[in-house]
Amino acid sequence: MRIVTCPSPEGELLGVEEPPGAEHFREGVTPRTRRVLAVASLPAAPRAVPRLRRLARAVARRRQLSAGAEEALTMIVSELVTNVVLHSGSPDLAVMFEADDASLTVVVRDRGRWRDRPSPRCEPADMDAGFGRGLALVDAYSVDGSVCASAEGTLVRAVIAL
16 A cells, blocks of 8 residues: 655645545546445444445445455455544544446545554564554555545545456
């Protein structure tokens, strides 16, 4: 997963002042035949995780994705939304699902602060921890992705091949 420095002016990339919509999630994406499938905005609370996981499953079934693609999508949404809820300090979050013929992209946006891990995960205690591998899992399930952190929040994008 690439960590990207966001050069956008305040609020432009994350759409802080506007209601959620596809234009808030564009990160230098070249216009193509992509279609927004769903956009949701919720408080960044624990109940958002299962609600958005169900939405991801509904999107996958509506698109008639393979079982593997559905699993990847629901896992990615679960991990990214859980990260917002547990680590961002954001009051809310937004998720967008977008697809073209070859891929499905999920974008999660928050208004919190990205916090880098102070040291690499390499201690024995880290290896046995039941948490802390979310972005690595997202990276494993996706064919492309990025994390864009700015003063206005964090935007994470993950692309699943169809």
